[in-house]
Amino acid sequence: MTSPVPGALASPAARVRGEPGVALAALAVLALLLTFVVWPVVKVLAISLQGPAGMTLAHFADFFGSWRLFGILLNSLAVSAVSTVLTVAIALVLAYAVTRTDIPGKRFVSLMSLLPLISPPFLVSLAFILLFGRNGVVTRALGLSWSIYGFEGIVVSQVFTFLPPAYILLANVLGNIDTSLEEAAENLGAGALTTLRRVTLSLARPGLASAALIVFILCMTDFGNPILIGGRYNVLATEIYAQVIGMSNFAAGATMSVVLIVPCLIAYAINTYWVGSKSYVTVSAGARTALRPTAPAVRWPLFAAAMGVALFIGVIYGLIPLGSFVRLWGSDWSLSLVHYTFKSTAEGAWPIWNSVKLALVSGIVGTLVALVTAYIVERKRPPARRVIEGLALLPAALPGTVIGVGYILAFNVPPLLLTGTLWILVTSVVFWKFPVAVLAAINTLKQIDPAIEEAAVSLGASSLRTFVRVVLPLLTGTAFSIFVYFFINGMVTVSAVIFLIYPGFNLGSVAILNQVENGYPGVACALGTIILAIVIGAVLLLRALMGGERVAILKV
Amino acid sequence: MARITLTGVTRRFGAAVAVDGLSLDIAQGELVSLVGGSGCGKTTTLRMIAGFERPDTGEVAFDGRAVNDVPPRKRGVGIVFQSYALFPTMTVAENVAFGLRVARWPEAKIRERVGEMVALTNLGGMEQRYANQLSGGQQQRVALARALARRPTILLLDEPLSALDAKIRLRLRGEIRKIQQDLGITTVYVTHDQEEALSIADRIAVMRDGRIEQVGRPEEIYAAPRTDFVADFIGISNLLPARVVSAAAGELEWEGTRLRARLDGRRDGEVVTLSVRPEKLAMVPDGPPAAGLNRLEGIVEVITFLGPIVRLEVAVHGRPVWVDLPHAQSHAVARKKPILLAFAPEDGVVIPSRADGPRTEAASPSRRTP
Ligand SMILES: Nc1ncnc2c1ncn2[C@@H]1O[C@H](COP(=O)(O)OP(=O)(O)OP(=O)(O)O)[C@@H](O)[C@H]1O
């Protein structure tokens, strides 16, 4: 941004002092973030350090002293490391194929890679169970005694669950590389491999690091896949759930939460403060992005790889509806609608409607709070701006399970007695998923010329009036994208809300887990299919109402 | 150093023809400038010489040897991209050394050659910097040093100065020309800046719609444009659509005014374009016309000061005519006042009209000025 920020010369404090409304809004946002991001984490930390006789490190000594518990941390790290390497490697091949070569079918690859973004995070596991589980198609057909539960299952499920964010990030990085750079290398005598290594990949290195760190955090904090397909292979996220919900052992749960947060925060800090400063801006004036024909020896293998992955994602998501219409997966292949009667559960289809309710409320509340936060951070720049921004983005490093444990601990006493109400679910979705939404709004604001607002102010409009009449209309597209983002998360998220649901208010995503655990994969598939249909339907509906591309699907 | 021969080269992108049957011969050590409007195919032509685009038909040859099937990395051509395309992950020295490393030169020779190139392009002290720590002009020089390090026989430059501001542009084009002449390297220099082309090139090829409209030495192109497009594109010119009254007597008619010019080979009644450069028009005092000069009467509409000269837009028969006057005469003109202009018959260049007529996108007096 080259244009100056309004009132750039005045000090932050002076700018806000002139506008009590802005100061109030900034304080309100800060209070919300302190309450719903900081306080739960503080509570978790406090419980982990609290013994019968004041502060103690005994819980941590227990954890690191027990080979079983310490092993769970190693399990988490091992599974995340392997998943990360595989995910980033596959994402790199896909992104390279789509952005740097002229393979056909690029749109299909991009579309398929978006699917996991809008679905419950563990549908991939469910599909793998349908394929390779004890009653899986493949397992049965080959008469295997092996099944996918455990380490391998978690890894393959995580790879296909977290491929989209890695792919989107890398496609962005690779797609922005000026083709003249590669041509310059070629012109200077470099062969294809030298160019790839010394120029293209060298430029993508910060992007690769970033993708790896983000995927690592996602894998460490992943709850849905390990709980469905992990079998006896425990990881921290699921063990926390077992300790807290299974054994009501909050101290152990909180201790493990702290242990889980540490590597996530480290990865987050490296990505934000170190990798972020390393990225190269390669698009310059007169840069070309037109592609030349790719050599067939490169083109067709890449095409095959990209199509293979895209088709496999298609199959994975195709299995869910298929599984919902088959009477008994693995033995009775006749088609039926029996799973849609939800006879296996007393709740029937209610959890789905609860999810819709949660998604709608989260969408509205989240969008409002995110827009106001972004506007204050980006445009009003109050004294505590860095703090507000830092806190707004921090949840990106927080595991959903930790949010869940923290919310139970923080909001079960007056005056903030939220447990057992819709609001504890809404705030957990909104503030856990806050970073992506705020960043999207900040980025849009950065593209709006501040002179437009200055013009309104110079014509005598107040800050509030300027925001409502001038800025908001320019943000409509982003606002709806943010709404969609919160809506989707309200529909599909599981790891935080599974701690917070209360009797009579189950959610669709959690119900899927229950059904799998109770041995009704068909009903789980039916629930998954309905959730997918609602999410896709909502996106398409909003797009139709708002006009196409203005409603985007936000990425992690 | 090599001679470049393009023979009937055509390149299509889908239905669009970017370069259309273009032929051009570039002598060893010569600097030829390709000029023309946006999208006329300059870059595409350059990329075919570099090997990044393959001609659909026609032949690209170096020293008489067809190179259509030679990949870019084997052509021995150095190229400077418009965006410079410096590798952001490498220092200046590493950028310059890149081609030598790829060619597996011994490390000592690489260091020596990088030193030479750094000296040649005045980059001393910058060796360890990264591209984003250099000014635009310095980046441009690194790009040139990198392109020349491998001793290519041909140098290609695609609008090398377009991203720089006016003063640096003037200085760098002098430097590029000097280096080019010292090395005697065959060079193709793409620009859309006709003034740059006039000042730097041995010969200019004016392109339009994928074809070459005229090739020649700068002074030829300027003094004797063969088409109204060239007359309009190179320098600025008044293009008067006129009708031949008598070819033998050298008489034409424009907007009811009789004018004289050389009309060899024209037919009576033919419609032509008379091109008159603004600096060839002079202000004359009232009174009896000087013998043999063409006279135009008009009203001064716009006066633009351009340092040493003053450019007037004069309405003659309601049509704008541009006139450049020495600064000393500027006090004698005023807006909305009548003015009397004259030019010698030999200063009007007669251009036969084409079916497609003059380009309407003509420059206004204040545009395209030095
Ligand atoms: N890779 C491509 N794909 C499709 N069309 C192309 C491609 N490259 C060039 N063209 C088209 O070919 C024509 C000539 O392009 P070219 O880049 O050679 O023009 P140019 O003379 O260099 O223009 P400029 O002065 O704007 O750089 C243009 O119409 C352009 O749109």
Ligand SMILES: [Mg+2]
């Ligand atoms: Mg060009």
